[in-house]
Amino acid sequence: MAGFEDEKRRILSMSVEDRRKHYRCGPKFVTLSNVPAWPEYYTKNKFMVDKCAASKDAITRLLSGSIYTPDAELNKKISVFTGDITTLEVDAVVNAANNSLLGGGGVDGAIHRAAGGALYRECVTLGGCDTGDAKITGGYGLPARYVIHTVGPMGEKPALLESCYRRVMQTAIDNNIRTLAFPCISTGVYGYPNEAAVCVVLPVVRTMLEAHRDKFDRVIFCLFLKVDIDIYHRYLPVFFPLP
Numbered sequence: 719m720a721g722f723e724d725e726k727r728r729i730l731s732m733s734v735e736d737r738r739k740h741y742r743c744g745p746k747f748v749t750l751s752n753v754p755a756w757p758e759y760y761t762k763n764k765f766m767v768d769k770c771a772a773s774k775d776a777i778t779r780l781l782s783g784s785i786y787t788p789d790a791e792l793n794k795k796i797s798v799f800t801g802d803i804t805t806l807e808v809d810a811v812v813n814a815a816n817n818s819l820l821g822g823g824g825v826d827g828a829i830h831r832a833a834g835g836a837l838y839r840e841c842v843t844l845g846g847c848d849t850g851d852a853k854i855t856g857g858y859g860l861p862a863r864y865v866i867h868t869v870g871p872m873g874e875k876p877a878l879l880e881s882c883y884r885r886v887m888q889t890a891i892d893n894n895i896r897t898l899a900f901p902c903i904s905t906g907v908y909g910y911p912n913e914a915a916v917c918v919v920l921p922v923v924r925t926m927l928e929a930h931r932d933k934f935d936r937v938i939f940c941l942f943l944k945v946d947i948d949i950y951h952r953y954l955p956v957f958f959p960l961p
C-alpha cells in the first residue's frame with residue numbers, strides 16, 4: 719500500500735490558494751468569513767433562537783448554582799453552522815470515529831470519503847484510539863488542514879463525552895490549530911441523547927476556551943439535524959449568554 723507521508727507534506731506545504739484547487743468537494747467549500755460568530759448569528763436569527771428558549775426554572779435547575787456571565791471575547795470565538803462538516807475550510811475538523819480509527823458510517827464515513835484514501839493509510843498507522851481520547855492526522859482532500867479523530871462513548875456517559883472535547887481541544891492547542899469544527903459526537907449511531915450531550919459539551923468547551931482564550935480564534939459547532947439546531951438554540955444563550 720502506498721504511503722501517506724509525501725502527500726501529507728505536499729498538501730500541508732501549499733498555500734491556501736493552491737490547496738483550494740485540490741479540494742475534493744470542489745468549489746462548495748465554506749470559508750470562515752462565511753460562518754458568523756455567535757453574536758452576529760444571534761442578531762440574524764433572533765426569532766428562531768428565541769423560539770427555542772428554555773424556561774427560567776429549567777435553566778436554574780440545569781445550572782444549579784454555576785454562573786455563566788456574558789463574555790464578549792468568548793462569544794466571538796464560537797459559532798453554530800448547519801451543514802456538512804467536510805466543506806468547512808478550518809484548521810481542523812473533528813471526526814466522531816470508532817476505536818479502530820479505520821472509518822465507518824455517519825460523519826466518519828463522510829470525512830473519509832471527502833479526504834480520500836491517504837487518510838485511511840495514515841489512520842492505519844495510529845493503532846486505534848481509546849474512547850474519550852483524540853488523535854490527529856492530515857486532512858488531505860478536505861478543505862480542513864487536519865482531522866482530529868475522537869471516539870465518543872456509546873450511550874450517555876458524560877465523563878467520557880467531556881473527555882473527548884477536552885482532549886480534542888488540547889490536541890488542537892498542541893498543534894497550533896486555531897480554528898476547529900466539531901460534529902455532535904456520539905449523538906448518532908452511538909445513541910447519546912442529544913439534549914444531554916449539549917449540556918456536557920457547552921460547559922466543557924467554555925471552560926477550555928476560558929483557560930486558553932489566546933489559543934483559539936473559532937470553535938464551530940457543526941450541526942446536521944434539525945433536533946440539534948433547536949437544542950443548540952436553546953442552550954447557547956444559557957452557556958454563552960449575550961450582554
Ligand code: AR6
Nearest residue numbers: 802803814816822823824825826828904905906907908942
Ligand atoms: N457533517 C456534519 N455532521 C454529520 C455529517 C456530516 N457530513 N454526517 C453525519 N453527521 P455519527 P457517533 C452528524 O453517527 O454517534 C460511525 O460509524 C450526525 O447527524 O456519525 O459518534 C463511527 O465509525 C450526528 O449528529 O457518530 C462510529 O462507529 C453526528 O454527526 C460511530 O458511527 C454524529 O453521528 C460513531 O457514532
